[in-house]
Amino acid sequence: MPYPVLVERVHSFPTSCRSAGGSATPAAPICLARLILQRSICLDFNRVSRMTFSLIPLLFKYEDFDCLIAPGVMRWHRETIHAQYKDAINALLAPLPQFSEKSIEEILSHPDLLPASIRDDAMHFGGGYANHQFFWKILGRNDRTDPREILPQGALAAAIDVDFGGFERFQAQFSERALDLKGSGWAFLSLAAPRNPRLEIVVLPNNGSVLPLRKPGILVCDLWEHAYLDTFREDRSRWLDVFWSMLNWRMCETRYECLVAGRPTP
Numbered sequence: 001m002p003y004p005v006l007v008e009r010v011h012s013f014p015t016s017c018r019s020a021g022g023s024a025t026p027a028a029p030i031c032l033a034r035l036i037l038q039r040s041i042c043l044d045f046n047r048v049s050r051m052t053f054s055l056i057p058l059l060f061k062y063e064d065f066d067c068l069i070a071p072g073v074m075r076w077h078r079e080t081i082h083a084q085y086k087d088a089i090n091a092l093l094a095p096l097p098q099f100s101e102k103s104i105e106e107i108l109s110h111p112d113l114l115p116a117s118i119r120d121d122a123m124h125f126g127g128g129y130a131n132h133q134f135f136w137k138i139l140g141r142n143d144r145t146d147p148r149e150i151l152p153q154g155a156l157a158a159a160i161d162v163d164f165g166g167f168e169r170f171q172a173q174f175s176e177r178a179l180d181l182k183g184s185g186w187a188f189l190s191l192a193a194p195r196n197p198r199l200e201i202v203v204l205p206n207n208g209s210v211l212p213l214r215k216p217g218i219l220v221c222d223l224w225e226h227a228y229l230d231t232f233r234e235d236r237s238r239w240l241d242v243f244w245s246m247l248n249w250r251m252c253e254t255r256y257e258c259l260v261a262g263r264p265t266p
């Protein structure tokens, strides 16, 4: 039977998830199995002998954001959608031992090293896997009544002031760029180049990654409808409003300082 893992997990989409202001009717699930079929590639999951990539542990609980987005949506997003990307990239790379010891960041940074026959699919599934890892990392429970927790501080705040003219202007530009994207994608705040303290907003369609662009990411927002459709329907602006309240700015500040200094990021 083809694609047993993906088909099984698509069927696990929650049917009773509700949240404040949201709809009780679940949106149509993004069917990754269908996407794979449409892309005309053949993944044989029986060939997966070693799962190279896994889901990172979360630094928060799904319930931490229950006043913003239903925990069931968060759980489905990570444990079904993200897990499908993990399974897909693992299956795609399983027959290629030359990649067995490489990190997903190394692979995405050098697409030219991927066999041409799987390059597009590896960048798509690998990008989806890595972007989600990044996304979960920069979320965190915070005291939304404390300005120090809902606003960047330190060197990152200073850089935002220099490059965007203040936090509110940065936030407005980021949201505008994210809303302008037609279809699915990701919005990043990145360094303009490795170790360059200058900041840049990068919006990429589908599962585009900033890694091959050499624009290291400080934060990222998932703009795929699966992230918010069940809660906010097609209203991406409401999802962006919620996103700002879910950010762990301490993590973003640490990432910025590490990236500028050329140190590994958490």
Ligand SMILES: [Fe+2]
Residues within 6 Å of the ligand: 077, 081, 132, 222, 224, 226, 227
């Ligand atoms: Fe997502």
